[in-house]
Amino acid sequence: MLPEPRTAIATVCLSGTLEDKLAAAAAAGFDGVELFENDLVVSPSSPAEIRRRCADLGLSIDLYQPFRDFEAVPPRLHAANLRRAARKFDVMAELGADTMLVCSSVAPEAIDDDELAAEQLHALAELAATRGMRVAYEALAWGRHVSGYEHAWRIVRRAAHPALGICLDSFHILSKGHDPASIRAIPGEKIFFLQLADAPKLPMDVLPWSRHHRLFPGQGDFDLTAFTGHVLDAGYRGPLSLEVFNDVFRQADPRPAAVDALRSLLALKESLGVLELPAAPSLTGHAFAEVVTDPGAGGVLAALGFARTGVHRTKPVELWEQGDARVVVNEGGAAHGAVGAVALASSDPVRSAARAEALRAPVLPRVRGPREADLASIAAPDGTQVFLCGDDWRDDFVPTGETARGAGVFGIDHVALTQPFDHFEEAALFYRSVFGLAPSPVTEFAAPFGLVRSRSVGAGEVRLTLEAAVVRRGEWAPAVPEPQHVAFACTDAPSAAAAMRAAGAPLLDIPGNYYDDLAARLDLPPARLAMLREHSLLYDRDAHGEFLHFYTALAGARVFFEVVQRIGGYRGFGVANAPVRMAAHRARRHAAPPVKTPA
Ligand SMILES: O=C(O)c1ccc(O)c(O)c1
Numbered sequence: 001m002l003p004e005p006r007t008a009i010a011t012v013c014l015s016g017t018l019e020d021k022l023a024a025a026a027a028a029g030f031d032g033v034e035l036f037e038n039d040l041v042v043s044p045s046s047p048a049e050i051r052r053r054c055a056d057l058g059l060s061i062d063l064y065q066p067f068r069d070f071e072a073v074p075p076r077l078h079a080a081n082l083r084r085a086a087r088k089f090d091v092m093a094e095l096g097a098d099t100m101l102v103c104s105s106v107a108p109e110a111i112d113d114d115e116l117a118a119e120q121l122h123a124l125a126e127l128a129a130t131r132g133m134r135v136a137y138e139a140l141a142w143g144r145h146v147s148g149y150e151h152a153w154r155i156v157r158r159a160a161h162p163a164l165g166i167c168l169d170s171f172h173i174l175s176k177g178h179d180p181a182s183i184r185a186i187p188g189e190k191i192f193f194l195q196l197a198d199a200p201k202l203p204m205d206v207l208p209w210s211r212h213h214r215l216f217p218g219q220g221d222f223d224l225t226a227f228t229g230h231v232l233d234a235g236y237r238g239p240l241s242l243e244v245f246n247d248v249f250r251q252a253d254p255r256p257a258a259v260d261a262l263r264s265l266l267a268l269k270e271s272l273g274v275l276e277l278p279a280a281p282s283l284t285g286h287a288f289a290e291v292v293t294d295p296g297a298g299g300v301l302a303a304l305g306f307a308r309t310g311v312h313r314t315k316p317v318e319l320w321e322q323g324d325a326r327v328v329v330n331e332g333g334a335a336h337g338a339v340g341a342v343a344l345a346s347s348d349p350v351r352s353a354a355r356a357e358a359l360r361a362p363v364l365p366r367v368r369g370p371r372e373a374d375l376a377s378i379a380a381p382d383g384t385q386v387f388l389c390g391d392d393w394r395d396d397f398v399p400t401g402e403t404a405r406g407a408g409v410f411g412i413d414h415v416a417l418t419q420p421f422d423h424f425e426e427a428a429l430f431y432r433s434v435f436g437l438a439p440s441p442v443t444e445f446a447a448p449f450g451l452v453r454s455r456s457v458g459a460g461e462v463r464l465t466l467e468a469a470v471v472r473r474g475e476w477a478p479a480v481p482e483p484q485h486v487a488f489a490c491t492d493a494p495s496a497a498a499a500m501r502a503a504g505a506p507l508l509d510i511p512g513n514y515y516d517d518l519a520a521r522l523d524l525p526p527a528r529l530a531m532l533r534e535h536s537l538l539y540d541r542d543a544h545g546e547f548l549h550f551y552t553a554l555a556g557a558r559v560f561f562e563v564v565q566r567i568g569g570y571r572g573f574g575v576a577n578a579p580v581r582m583a584a585h586r587a588r589r590h591a592a593p594p595v596k597t598p599a
């Protein structure tokens, strides 16, 4: 196994003042930082004070950057650039930083002349060397004449100065579709620095793409494992340093953002085989879901055919069951009103907790009564608790003796966790790295109250959907923000809907326009279409099978239920129908007072 690389983060990734950023990076466990010039310029601390602060926090300053528009300029400008550089080397000496980043020129004065670029960089490297420092040259994807790493490397080789090397940045290389395999031809000791950033594939100009949409490794569409593998194989032994320009991260609380950032590197190191973590135990299904709501949810569950089978020994929560679908109802939290916990059956809950801890996920201390089962409880980025349980969690509930009437539900199909916009990317990385759940591609759909971004994470019978409004919402959107829901699986949706409706379940009515559109889009047999219309069922299909589903009205402040039937190997979640459901919820809220079914 290669030695485990050190970790670093550019101060530009995080929000706040330099002091906030350094504290957050250190608390998350980073070894070093890339210091952005702007963060230094606005700081009231002198470079020497920043150096002491970093030392106290256990952080090294691995790179000072950026130094712009240096190479390939007319002689008059070159002299001025060297003067400017000498000042910056003085600052670096005070900081205790020994590597300066020089990005390829973007200025219109820059000349397309590799010989001149090499000559001027040689002069800069000579200046650095006299102070025991070095210069790392990076090709920006939008550099005026140098925009690819192979070109930057040709110039560095031509300059032939021991204090001049290159800086590789995964974004600039992968965004332009350049093949990273040629990195292997660069001697490791000439790769002075490595900056890592992922990104979603977006058909836009590289500059705005880079400045607004970079993500932490594992959150986007680039293959950072293969990329970093080439760099390590070339012999690079410096830090893995995150350089992520992202509008959300730059406004977020830097403390959890830094933890999220470090988690991305731990997962990357694991995938590279340079860090061993406790393996993710297999997850065999949904043990239960906990809904935190105001009184009423139990009544809706009763109408769906569930029975109240248990009462918790010490907490004011009840267990409701039908088949293998289990819902813990906590009616004490109307203020929150949503899915409070997702409980997944783990083959090894203790190892699940150990892996979560190793990936810096908050493992919550659990207050246990004398007979209570040991569950690992881990807080997801939005505060949802994820329980990993073995078989004994049911012992926490005193049986009531009631049994479910039953309406065809046999289990939990999925749990839909609407996310605050700011946690969307982080959530996918969290569920993937901590629990080994594979994310689907991101889709977006137009909903009545704005565009919604959606993806799922899952493995086998464990399925979670993550949805977020694409921009923060204003005053006009409904007063019930982002309801969450639990979806139950059944084998016969029309019969289940009929039985539930007969028992008084508040099922959503779907407008006729929806069925007219279905008839136009899909060539469904008339009898099947009539059946869907009669029961207000929604329909979807993919290459693997078909999907029938229906929803209840809101059963609490922010929670509702869904019943689904998967036919064949259908893999989706009926996302295309989500806007119909949202509009139906809105119509229902306006037409009727809040649902209050008798318990
Ligand atoms: O967007 C920029 O200007 C910028 C600056 C420094 C970098 O290392 C980089 O990758 C981009």
Ligand SMILES: [Mg+2]
Binding pocket: 138, 169, 195, 243
């Ligand atoms: Mg960079």
